[in-house]
Amino acid sequence: MNKGSILLVDDDRQVLESMSEWLRSQGYQLDTASSYATALAAVSKKTYDLLLLDIRLRDGDGFDILAHCREHQPGLCVILITGYGTADTAIEAIRAGAFDLLTKPLIDEELEMAIERALKQRVVIEENKNLKAQLDLRFGLENVVGHEHRMLKVFDVVDCVADTKATVLITGESGTGKSLIARAIHRRSSRRDKPFVEVACGALPENLLESELFGHVAGSFTGATGDKVGKFLQADTGTIFLDEIGTASPSMQVKLLRVLQELQFEPVGGNKTFHVDTRVILATNQDLSQLVAEGRFRQDLFYRINVINIELPSLRQRISDIPLLARHFLQEVCEESGKAIRDFTDEALAALQGYSWPGNVRELQNVIERAVLLGKSDSIRLDDLPRQIAAVGPVNAEPLGTRTLKEALEGPERRIILEVLESNGWNRFATAEVLGINRTTLYKKMKRLGLEEGRYTVKSE
Numbered sequence: 001m002n003k004g005s006i007l008l009v010d011d012d013r014q015v016l017e018s019m020s021e022w023l024r025s026q027g028y029q030l031d032t033a034s035s036y037a038t039a040l041a042a043v044s045k046k047t048y049d050l051l052l053l054d055i056r057l058r059d060g061d062g063f064d065i066l067a068h069c070r071e072h073q074p075g076l077c078v079i080l081i082t083g084y085g086t087a088d089t090a091i092e093a094i095r096a097g098a099f100d101l102l103t104k105p106l107i108d109e110e111l112e113m114a115i116e117r118a119l120k121q122r123v124v125i126e127e128n129k130n131l132k133a134q135l136d137l138r139f140g141l142e143n144v145v146g147h148e149h150r151m152l153k154v155f156d157v158v159d160c161v162a163d164t165k166a167t168v169l170i171t172g173e174s175g176t177g178k179s180l181i182a183r184a185i186h187r188r189s190s191r192r193d194k195p196f197v198e199v200a201c202g203a204l205p206e207n208l209l210e211s212e213l214f215g216h217v218a219g220s221f222t223g224a225t226g227d228k229v230g231k232f233l234q235a236d237t238g239t240i241f242l243d244e245i246g247t248a249s250p251s252m253q254v255k256l257l258r259v260l261q262e263l264q265f266e267p268v269g270g271n272k273t274f275h276v277d278t279r280v281i282l283a284t285n286q287d288l289s290q291l292v293a294e295g296r297f298r299q300d301l302f303y304r305i306n307v308i309n310i311e312l313p314s315l316r317q318r319i320s321d322i323p324l325l326a327r328h329f330l331q332e333v334c335e336e337s338g339k340a341i342r343d344f345t346d347e348a349l350a351a352l353q354g355y356s357w358p359g360n361v362r363e364l365q366n367v368i369e370r371a372v373l374l375g376k377s378d379s380i381r382l383d384d385l386p387r388q389i390a391a392v393g394p395v396n397a398e399p400l401g402t403r404t405l406k407e408a409l410e411g412p413e414r415r416i417i418l419e420v421l422e423s424n425g426w427n428r429f430a431t432a433e434v435l436g437i438n439r440t441t442l443y444k445k446m447k448r449l450g451l452e453e454g455r456y457t458v459k460s461e
Contacts, residue, residue, distance in 0.1 A: 006051070007051050011057050146324065158185055162188035165279060201242055212231055215267035235278045417442070
């Protein structure tokens with residue numbers, strides 16, 4: 001059984017041979033090097049799980065090999081070996097990036113324990129790396145679903161500003177995905193490995209919000225029994241996301257303006273000034289310019305945070321994305337619940353696209369989850385949807401009355417297909433792809449609904 005690959009480096013041939021024999025007997029795949037030059041050549045050609053490295057070599061220094069490995073193979077665990085070990089040498093080895101320092105003569109049990117711990121740490125590091133990659137995928141821009149032209153513009157702006165220090169203000173209705181975009185900006189920046197700290201400003205009263213953001217010292221107010229580190233300090237070198245910023249009180253707005261301008265603050269009740277390198281992203285579902293006009297939001301703070309504004313469209317403004325989003329949520333819920341639901345019926349999709357979605361993407365996600373968990377067939381049908389969605393009709397349409405459901409759905413279906421046709425220049429192949437139906441179905445629907453180029457127009461939002 002191969003327990004791992006090891007490169008053993010030592011210029012003492014007797015030590016090299018005896019250790020090689022013992023390591024191979026323990027089940028390790030082993031290569032050896034008896035000099036500085038051959039060791040560098042070996043690590044340059046092959047990837048190892050562990051490097052056992054003597055510090056003193058006739059033609060070089062083991063610390064130099066360690067530095068080379070740290071630069072070119074940062075995931076490689078290195079255990080240094082020396083016949084002249086001191087406390088200072090051990091400290092130097094750990095600071096240089098070695099996993100451990102062992103002193104000759106080596107004891108089998110000590111060496112075996114050190115190797116096992118080093119290989120276990122390598123597994124943990126690899127697992128953390130994979131987990132971080134999964135988080136990047138989950139919270140990065142790759143997970144923001146949409147190909148409607150407004151969303152494509154959002155993606156372009158995110159790509160342009162992600163790796164800058166510019167303050168970003170994300171606006172849009174509740175449920176449009178502002179937090180997701182904030183995380184995507186962080187994940188696509190050079191700060192991706194640093195903290196991302198989110199604060200819901202509207203969820204806390206002013207005195208608690210100040211403590212939450214800037215921290216406090218013991219005794220600064222009733223209940224402050226100890227020092228607390230604030231979110232701005234927690235997000236140092238990373239990103240802080242301040243959601244619902246429009247709810248901040250006038251005094252809090254003054255404090256935020258100072259932090260944004262000077263990147264420094266004092267904790268509540270304290271006099272020590274902290275300086276931070278924190279990227280700030282803010283979000284609101286309110287019209288801040290209107291709040292400024294009403295005297296409820298500081299004009300200077302508004303100008304300071306409105307450096308880059310990303311405005312997220314409502315779901316009713318991106319009707320062509322609804323099938324894509326619905327299928328994305330369908331797949332997610334099916335994977336989590338173990339249910340096998342293939343798709344939506346045409347009637348169900350038409351109803352989803354005809355609904356106004358006041359709760360936006362968040363509401364759609366909840367509706368799809370409910371439909372999957374309560375559905376009885378292998379497709380989401382009209383009667384699997386909530387009543388207010390299943391019974392939706394065209395805008396300003398007469399009550400359902402004596403009309404059949406099919407007749408009631410024709411209005412929104414016509415409007416949806418026409419909008420996608422016009423957005424794609426009446427390219428039927430592209431339109432069918434966006435709507436998630438085949439071309440034959442699209443042709444039949446166009447004929448039934450009397451859709452001909454130039455016959456209908458869609459009013460802009």
